[in-house]
Amino acid sequence: MHTTTRPSTGLTLINLLKVASAHHNELISLLSENIEAVVKQLPGWRESALLVSEDGHSVVISSQWQSAAHVEAMRADPRMQASLNKVRALASFESVLGHLVPTDARNAIDAEV
Numbered sequence: 001m002h003t004t005t006r007p008s009t010g011l012t013l014i015n016l017l018k019v020a021s022a023h024h025n026e027l028i029s030l031l032s033e034n035i036e037a038v039v040k041q042l043p044g045w046r047e048s049a050l051l052v053s054e055d056g057h058s059v060v061i062s063s064q065w066q067s068a069a070h071v072e073a074m075r076a077d078p079r080m081q082a083s084l085n086k087v088r089a090l091a092s093f094e095s096v097l098g099h100l101v102p103t104d105a106r107n108a109i110d111a112e113v
Contacts, residue, residue: 010046012100013071015061019091024056027090031061034083039063042077044070059091071097 019027028050035048046064053059065071074080087093 010099011065011068011071011097013061013063013065014096014098015063015093016096017059017061017087017091017093018057019059021056023090024052024059027059027087028052030083030086030090031059034080038077038079038083039074042070042074044073068097 017027031050035050039045039048044066046066048061048063051060051062065074075084
């Protein structure tokens with residue numbers, strides 16, 4: 001049987017960006033630079049990762065934060081606002097803020113065998 005648990009602390013912010021392949025490299029550079037120069041310095045930030053689609057049209061940013069208040073403070077930071085304006089010029093995006101729900105998929109598969 002497959003089980004899930006909700007972690008007691010922290011939130012995950014997922015941003016899905018859609019970009020024309022002509023702007024793909026520019027977007028990746030902009031996001032990477034912003035994570036290094038701004039995001040890593042912000043209170044409440046834990047980690048970030050970029051996932052780049054094989055076709056070059058999508059980028060997912062996954063970031064771990066201590067709380068929703070930290071995410072809101074990040075969004076309000078003037079450095080982030082400037083960066084978001086540059087991102088919006090290159091790509092459209094949607095955001096989802098929520099809790100990770102770990103699953104024990106490997107053990108569930110093993111139990112069925």
